[in-house]
Amino acid sequence: xxxxxxxxxxxxxxxxxxxxxxxxxxxxxxxxxxxxxxxxxxxxxxxxxxxxxxxxxxxxxxxxxxxxxxxxxxxxxxxxxxxxxxxxxxxxxxxxxxxxxxxxxxxxxxxxxxxxxxx
Numbered sequence: 001x002x003x004x005x006x007x008x009x010x011x012x013x014x015x016x017x018x019x020x021x022x023x024x025x026x027x028x029x030x031x032x033x034x035x036x037x038x039x040x041x042x043x044x045x046x047x048x049x050x051x052x053x054x055x056x057x058x059x060x061x062x063x064x065x066x067x068x069x070x071x072x073x074x075x076x077x078x079x080x081x082x083x084x085x086x087x088x089x090x091x092x093x094x095x096x097x098x099x100x101x102x103x104x105x106x107x108x109x110x111x112x113x114x115x116x117x118x119x
Contacts, residue, residue, distance in 0.1 A: 016108065017073070018049055024104030025080040027052070035072040039065040070116040074109050081105040 016022040032051045036043045041058055043051055059065040081102050088098040
């Protein structure tokens with residue numbers, strides 16, 4: 001457990017999860033609530049930063065919930081990457097715009113997998 005009390009995401013990682021320019025996707029309140037449902041919690045709609053903080057606190061004492069949350073986030077990122085790839089393949093000339101976002105998503109997925117393996 002790190003100094004913020006979270007098992008898998010510290011404050012810096014937390015900010016990366018909410019950053020379009022780092023993770024390559026914009027996590028909506030709905031996306032974050034879906035992750036919550038997968039760990040067995042239903043959260044009311046709130047500001048997405050607050051919502052993610054609540055989830056991180058709720059999983060801080062359970063390795064099983066931690067793994068579910070990491071895998072759910074990776075799954076969401078992969079869905080978005082596949083959507084970007086579909087758009088890239090459908091629209092010639094869009095590679096220059098979409099490829100950097102796919103690269104960001106891939107990098108963030110690798111980082112999450114490393115965090116998940118630290119257990």
